[in-house]
Amino acid sequence: MNGGSSGSLDPKGPRAESIADTWWLMLGLGTAVFVLFAVLLAVGLFRRRREGEAQPSERRWIVGGGVVLPVIVLVVVFGATIGAMRTLAEDAPPGALVVEVTGHQWYFEVGYPEAGVTTVGELHLPVGQPVEFHLTSADVIHSFWVPELGGKMDMLPDGVNVLVLQADEPGEWGTQCAEFCGLEHATMRLTVVAESPEDFAAWIERQQ
Numbered sequence: 001m002n003g004g005s006s007g008s009l010d011p012k013g014p015r016a017e018s019i020a021d022t023w024w025l026m027l028g029l030g031t032a033v034f035v036l037f038a039v040l041l042a043v044g045l046f047r048r049r050r051e052g053e054a055q056p057s058e059r060r061w062i063v064g065g066g067v068v069l070p071v072i073v074l075v076v077v078f079g080a081t082i083g084a085m086r087t088l089a090e091d092a093p094p095g096a097l098v099v100e101v102t103g104h105q106w107y108f109e110v111g112y113p114e115a116g117v118t119t120v121g122e123l124h125l126p127v128g129q130p131v132e133f134h135l136t137s138a139d140v141i142h143s144f145w146v147p148e149l150g151g152k153m154d155m156l157p158d159g160v161n162v163l164v165l166q167a168d169e170p171g172e173w174g175t176q177c178a179e180f181c182g183l184e185h186a187t188m189r190l191t192v193v194a195e196s197p198e199d200f201a202a203w204i205e206r207q208q
């Protein structure tokens, strides 16, 4: 990818952070459960049963490892997922910057309706504020994804999907269409530039 992309595990905004946190939680829990059961398995394999020794209740292990532990892990992951989904679904405040992104075979058209500016393949946004993206397509289904800022969303030819993203620090990231959309899909790139509100205003002025 161009622009030194660092991916969804290097979040640059609150929404991307909630996704990355959920990912790390799931990895941590999965690793802990795996290690626990690997140790128990090893203990079970190498421990010799002594003749005539009373066997501990097997039912305790089956209920604990097969029911109680999975229920605890799934409830924790469920709660974290609901929390992340609520963060992602938050609306932008009234008066937030609106950016219209339209997928074409094979380029991104980026419009700033308030400023009357349109660009191709390059998206600028000011840091520190939620930006409301209106996503649509002029032809087939495309997909909009800036991993450093948040979740992925489809761009559909028959409607507008709204996605709110926020960057907390300046940066430049490369991304591309995330849905196979024809022969030149792989060349459908987008450069995303997050900059201070002053730099953003100056950039808009230059485009005008």
Ligand SMILES: [Cu+2]
Residues within 6 Å of the ligand: 103, 104, 106, 141, 142, 143, 177, 178, 179, 180, 181, 185, 188
């Ligand atoms: Cu596409």
